[in-house]
Amino acid sequence: MARLDGVSGLHTHEVQNQPAPAGDRDLWQDDPAMRRMLPGDGAGVDGLARYGELLGRCATRDAAREANRHPPELCLFDSGGRRLDEVKFHPAYHQMMSMSVAAGYHAVAWQGGEAGHRTHAAMVYLASQVEPGHCCPLTMTYAAYPVLRAASGLPGDWADRMLSHRYDPSVQPMAAKAGVTVGMAMTEKQGGSDIRANTTRAEADGANWRLTGHKWFCSAPMSDAFLTLAQAPGGLTCFLVPRWLDQGRNAIRLQRLKDKLGNRSNASAEIEYDCALAWQLGEEGNGVRTILEMVHHTRLDTAMAPAGLMRAALREAVHWVSHRSAFQRRLVDQPLMRAVLADLVLDWQGSLALGMLVAQSFDGQDPQDRAFARIGVALAKYLSNKLCPTVVAEAMEVMGGMGYVEDTPLPLLYREAPLNGIWEGSGNIICLDVLRTLARDPLAARMLAARLDAVQGHDPALDAALAQHRARWGADVPEAEARWFAERSALLLAAAALVDSAEPAIAETFIQTRLVGDRGRLGGAISGRSAQRILAVGLPFAGE
Template sequence: MHLDPTADLGTHDVLNQPADPGDRDLWRDDPLLRAMLAAGGAPLEGLARYGALLGRAGMRDAARDANRHPPELVLFDSGGRRLDELRFHPAWHRFMQDSIAAGYHSVAWEGGPAGHLTHAAMVYLASQVEPGHCCPLTMTYAAVPVISAAGDLPGDWRAALLSRRYDPAVRPLAAKQGATLGMAMTEKQGGSDVRANTTRAEPDGAAWRLTGHKWFCSAPMSDGFLTLAQTGRGLTCFLVPRWLEEGRNAIRIQRLKDKLGNRSNGSAEIEYQRALAWRIGEEGDGIRTIVEMVHHTRLDTAMAPAGLMRAALREAHHWAACRSAFQRRLIDQPLMRAVLADLVLDWQGCLALGLHVAASFDGRGAEDRAFARIGVALAKYLSNKLCPQVVAEAMEVLGGMGYVEDTPLPMLYREAPLNGIWEGSGNVICLDALRTLAREPLAAEMLAARLDAAKGLEPAYDAALAAHRECWGGGVPEAEARWFAERSALLLTAAVLLAHGDADLAGAFVRTRLGAERGRTPGTIPATLAERILARGFPVAE
């Protein structure tokens, strides 16, 4: 039996405060997600179950617990022996278990239809509730092709990484029911310039021994790490197991990072003290080997911001629909409707672009692979530049309550900048996009073909595309890389929305994002557009 909270407090009655929304269904109330997944041929039953599970009120409570009780670093036991372990709140383990069972990390590699598209949808759904646990699962997903290409590793790492059984126990791989994989590449002196890494690797029979310091180690509780170290032939990729048959590997955690957000997840500084490692790929070929993992993690960093935006806007809409001011519900006030509708365009544009790019990861031909390389860079750049502004505006809808930890808005706000930094900050991504277009003619051809496919559907789009090509037909100066990437991403998003067939949504996006019918801040759009867009983002009445 459930008892409602007491609203009569003696000194006053609690009025005009939205009630807790209770259970939600993140799959059912997202028509664009469902439509694009169905069109892409993804199996929908598993996604429907996952979205309904994540939407439950109990999962929101668990997310709050996981973020209020971050992992604890336990360096030593009571006798002073090294442990180098992280201890997590039970809520963290609940998310890990549920998402692994759903196949977040594995569905793309299990041979089913639209595996990467399905995975991308799971990233989007999970990020709406507890984004911290996405980090180790994203890296595990992205590591599979790298591990699969390594033929002489001891133990069946691929099978362990694809297992749908969560096993956080401190045991060597052979004794585990499933495994996760982290990443440790960044060093103090280099940052994104990993060629400056100084960690060294020395051969030890069939294995290697690594010595050095890593400034950022993502998910240090994982069962192993992909890392880069210098051999006599240059920077090389290695798999470093966390636990060995004979005991703990010589990986020493120096401290946990005290991060702005992503608090439920651990990030650390570590040292390798002649840690045992296994080479993956050829000596000196480390960047080319690890770039396959980076390529796939970038897909997730493009999808997660769309999930954060969706979660923030859902909270804003619930508040506006259930609270009144000046004798009217907030949601019925024209200016509030304009703000929310404008934010819906940002969120749905990023969702559509991310899913469109994810579908190309499922393609097996050279053309799909080429488009995936340029498409994921553009999607990552655009979604991460929009996300902090969308979340901040959603917070403002709630007023002071949006700034209070009783709501999820502060957590979402802290999380909003993360994916724009992880796996390549804005400048790195834009320069990568220019290099891809310059060095891979097929990638440039595929991007042009996707943009051309939408010609003739909307005059304003055609005009914007022509202007874009006239501006940069002779090449893109490095100083204009962000401008070019932003316009390319907006054009590609518009092309995807036009192809999707929702004339109102696509037309409003083109007019406000590629045309002149918008100011610089959210909500500065024509009133006629707001009415047509808002219902697309929130089809379920509050």
Template sequence: MTGSAPRSDLGTHVVQNQPPPRGDRDLWSEDRPLREIAARIGAHGTALASYGRSLGTAEMGDAARDANRHPPELRLFDSGGRRLDEVRFHPAYHRFMQTSAEAGYAAIPWEGGAGGHATHAGMVYLASQVEPGHCCPLTMTYAAAPVIAAADTLPAPWYDRLLARRYDSATAPVAAKQAVTLGMAMTEKQGGSDVRANTTIAEADGADWRLTGHKWFCSAPMSDGFLTLAQMPAGLSCFLVPRWLEGERNAIRILRLKDKLGNRANASAEIEYDRTLAHLVGAPGEGIRTILQMVHHTRLDTCIAPVGLMRAALGEAHHWVEHRSAFQRRLIDQPLMRQVLADLALDWEGSLALSMHVAGAFDGDTERDRAFARIGVALAKFLANKLCLLVVGEAMEVLGGMGYIEDTPLPLLYREAPLNGIWEGSGNVICLDILRSLAREPRTAEALGAELDAGARLNPAYDSALAEHRARWPAIPPEAEARFFAEQSALLLSASILLRHAPEPVSDAFVRTRLGAPRGRVAGALTGLDTEAILSRLAPPPA
């Protein structure tokens, strides 16, 4: 009967010592650090609270599982052999797209209110805890908005439809739709991150252009348009390629869907352009400069999404140890387990504080805000994604064999953990970008220095670590040291933010274990944590 409890007495044995289902949850109210940060940086708590409640239901958890167990399917032709080049999704995917679009995931930063980017970042963090695959097209839609806004020669509906808080999956041109999403198709086989090596050609066709070439990765191939790069006489330029035209399909040929490790609910494809209609966006020959506006904003999402994955994994681990016993003691009461979880929780808290602080800078209107956003987002992306793999892997191990089973969310989270470290610049690319930014833009170095100085005189160990950092690198470090420099800079920046805003047991523990005394390389290989204070911020509030 609907609503009745599952049977525990199975005849051959009684089910016991198993955690109960987590049921409906409120992702906002159970996340004290997020609520504290949102209030401080001006994010819209009401919007985040509503979104967190809608995502946290058991029903949406089931939908997330369905969307990942039934991945997108490629439909190249109809029954008569006519070309479709379409991707079909499970209804659960469309449900997530609708929920997030209507919440303002892509639109809210551009609607004119204060705290829009911080609110968007909070939504990325919450969505990544439940079903991260659908975030991809919405993130690109969010990030493309300033590029499209500056392209005054595009057909009128594009920008308005981008900002519509709706989801419209119809196969129709932009003028016939209530809302649109945008994807991206830049990477080619021979170039990878080096997009200057792209060989796709753009040829003039009246006021528009025709593209011919191959794209090795096309993210979200059922989007209504794609920002892409192609060579024209003036050099590499940026174009908007509409998916659908009036009365016909644009010549975008899907060759295959990528068989990915994770992000399974979302489709990624290999495509060809065959004299495909495109609109020029930005000045001729300025393609990289134009597309970097989009990349800057997608990087914000790639630094906060892994923090959401960490939060989800730690939530599952904490629920498990609170309701599971071994050797006559609850796991949560065992000192070694508490040490491991508290250590992991510090990685999550530091990453959350850093990423959301950077999101607040995206809302700023001063040159210092903009300079800090440029360097901060790169540092946060690098560190959060390196930590995400470790945190999710350790959380999986906390559950033992069950953590490896698809009945729990851990396998989904584990498959997703490497993605954001690869997307929009892998680790080495990001570290080299950090060095270039500091070398070329004096305001960037000044903004970073000011943020680091803001944590001074609040903790002696921090002051010592900052002095050592500056003595080691009085100038831009050599390329071979870029990762070491980026990691230390990001840890110091996280510590500075925590010292200013987090409870003392959290900030002091972070400084001591990340910047001060020697410790081991694995989670829990350290001493002296106030596990009660740290783990209390991970636990949901009492019922």
């Protein structure tokens, strides 16, 4: 439907000093920072260009708003009292899913193209700017693929069907569908992150298994199957639980949908397995190691999504200040406003560069790349998610009261900002994982050191910060200092990524304001000259 132009000349007053609604945007062409971080040509970049253009259209942004205004509904029974255990979504949600599945969000990393994981990471970044809720089932499907690809004895071509670029929300067995999605049901009430405390039981049923128990969080309950953990006789084991069988519904009972702060377009549920049919994945008793392959890949997405949220919030703030005046000056021309925006740009671009550096290691095939991916993704997830809520809140404040109103995207972005820091390991879990990885995986420690050493000599301030970091922490980091250590390590790694991939003004000022010198804890602690340089290269559309 075409957008109507509003009438400014009203009987009671003239509408003035209000930015016009933003028209179609191109999220790919509009983002030179993102484009610098990917190979310059090829099918992956062409696909990203098309995806970014589609996501930026007014019609897509309108669909995203509708998907969040009309959250999913739980349908437990039909009119006669027969169980349905289904979730009903607004058509706008299905529109978003169709667009992203067709683009290959969930599949491109596994289909043999150049820079597949970087292309996937860029899609996460782009989609999160518009409608982050529908990313959940696609991220889960992306992350589950290597687990199912390695499995033996599964009935049907689950792995192949997961790579389909056709979205099929129909309720029927996998063999009858054009494409499938795979979710995860791992968390239980009593354990939370301590998944070894899970009590769901697995009992052998011939070559299959039957699961009985309760799951406190089931991500994307309308997926076609779920990776899950249960206690088998040989210990905690990983299973694939299909939602539909050839003979009908599997015994997966939806209890309720979670009433979440954000991520509203996406359903999250409590479920019960009531002797549900399941297929074993990996060795019996080796469930944690098996499912950690999925968790490892979801962490890449939780590192990239906050960069997208930050970018979206900044884009709205810049549009506002470029078209609004106060005290006879445009807001974007006021020195303090420019200092705040420039500071936010540094947080966003540091997170983006760090996430893409890590995604590049996911594309690597040798042990060194895999080792760096293990440590790098944890550091990127931690830093980006600690920065994201503050950046979004500052962008909201830039817009004043309008930023707090649902007429703008800022409330959606603000509700979403804490999510990825909680999902797949909250801050303390991630920082303790960093310490464990460095202690138990010497290759990961060497690869982290090598990445930081590779940029030595480019900036004396960065060299000094790295030397100070290593003098402060040797091989044994106290557990109580895990957050401090992870933050500094991630900032150093982000600076190294910016040295390699960003405009010099961005990298230089990031180092000066994040790693050395005096700086306040709040946004806007940056000099006027530095702010001018950063906005010129970081937000070239500022003042449009």
